[in-house]
Amino acid sequence: MALSHLGLLVLAVAAWPAYAAAATVCDGQAAYDSGRFQDALKIWSQLAEQGDALAQFNLGLLYDIGAGVEANPTRAFAYYERAAAAGLPTAEFNVGVMYDSGRGIVHDASKAASWYSRAAARGHTRAAFNIGQLYETGDGVPQNLDVAEQWYGIASAVIPAADAKRRDLKRAINYSTSKRFAPPLAAYPVGTDAVLTPNRDVELVWLAPPEPSATRFFVELREMRGGNSNEVYSGYTDLTAIVVPLNDADRFAWRVYAVAEDGSHYSTSGWNRFTVTDDTKTRPAAMVPDHPSSRRGG
Structure with missing residues (x-):
C-alpha cells in the first residue's frame, strides 16, 4: 500500500483546553522539554489513569518514539485511542495514521478514514x-x-x-457533468460509537455515496425526550463529518440526506441513535447496516 498520504504522526505535545489539569500537565511538559523523560512518564502516567486526555496522548507519544521507555507502537496506539475517544484532534489523527499504516494495530482503511474524518471535523488540516x-x-x-x-x-x-x-x-x-443529474444514492452514518467530549459535543461522520452522486449533505440531529422528538441541529454541508453541540438530553438520533445538486432529488439514511452516559461517553442504541465501501485494488 502506498503511504504517501499518511504524513508523520504528531510528535509534538498538543495544546488542550484548560479543563485538563494544566499545571500538572505542564510539569510533565517541562520535564519532557528538558529531556527528563522518566519524570514526564511518571507525571503523565498518573494523570492518564485519572482520565486526562492530554496526558494519555503525551504518554502515547513517549511509547511511540521510545522516549524514557522502550518503543512500543501497540501500547502507543492504546493511549492515543483513549485520548481520541475524548475528542482530542491530534490523538484522533494519530489513531487514523496507525490504522492507515498498520503500525501498532492491524491495518484498516475504513477505521483510518473514520478517525481522519473526526480529526478533520475538529480542524486538523493534515x-x-x-x-x-x-x-x-x-x-x-x-x-x-x-x-x-x-x-x-x-x-x-x-x-x-x-x-x-x-x-x-x-x-x-x-x-x-452527467452525474450532476443522477438521483443521489444514500449516504451512510458511520460510528455509532460517537463520543462526547467535556465540551458536550458529538462528532457525526458518514460515508459519502460513490460516484456518480451529489456533493451536498443535509444533517438532522434530534433529541429523544419523554416520548417526544425535538430538533437539536439541522444544516447543509459539503463535507462528510461535522461537530455538533449537544443539549442536556440523554438520548439522540441523527440521519443524513444526500441531496442532488439541483435540489430536485434526495436520499436519506436510516436514523442512527446514541445515548449519552453519565461518564461523558456515548454508547450506541441502534446500529445502521454496514455499507460495503469501494476499495482500491492492488
Whole structure:
C-alpha cells in the first residue's frame, strides 16, 4: 500500500483546553522539554489513569518514539485511542495514521478514514488532506471525487499539495457533468460509537455515496425526550463529518440526506441513535447496516 498520504504522526505535545489539569500537565511538559523523560512518564502516567486526555496522548507519544521507555507502537496506539475517544484532534489523527499504516494495530482503511474524518471535523488540516486522498482513491471509503475536492479545500490553506490536488480534481470534475443529474444514492452514518467530549459535543461522520452522486449533505440531529422528538441541529454541508453541540438530553438520533445538486432529488439514511452516559461517553442504541465501501485494488 502506498503511504504517501499518511504524513508523520504528531510528535509534538498538543495544546488542550484548560479543563485538563494544566499545571500538572505542564510539569510533565517541562520535564519532557528538558529531556527528563522518566519524570514526564511518571507525571503523565498518573494523570492518564485519572482520565486526562492530554496526558494519555503525551504518554502515547513517549511509547511511540521510545522516549524514557522502550518503543512500543501497540501500547502507543492504546493511549492515543483513549485520548481520541475524548475528542482530542491530534490523538484522533494519530489513531487514523496507525490504522492507515498498520503500525501498532492491524491495518484498516475504513477505521483510518473514520478517525481522519473526526480529526478533520475538529480542524486538523493534515487529517482533512488524508481523508481527501482516501475519497480520491476509494481506499476505505467509496470513491467520490467531489467529496475529495471539498476535503482538499479545507486543507489547502495550510498544505500546498492539497491546493494543487483540489485544483486538479476540480478540472476533472468539470469535464464530467452527467452525474450532476443522477438521483443521489444514500449516504451512510458511520460510528455509532460517537463520543462526547467535556465540551458536550458529538462528532457525526458518514460515508459519502460513490460516484456518480451529489456533493451536498443535509444533517438532522434530534433529541429523544419523554416520548417526544425535538430538533437539536439541522444544516447543509459539503463535507462528510461535522461537530455538533449537544443539549442536556440523554438520548439522540441523527440521519443524513444526500441531496442532488439541483435540489430536485434526495436520499436519506436510516436514523442512527446514541445515548449519552453519565461518564461523558456515548454508547450506541441502534446500529445502521454496514455499507460495503469501494476499495482500491492492488
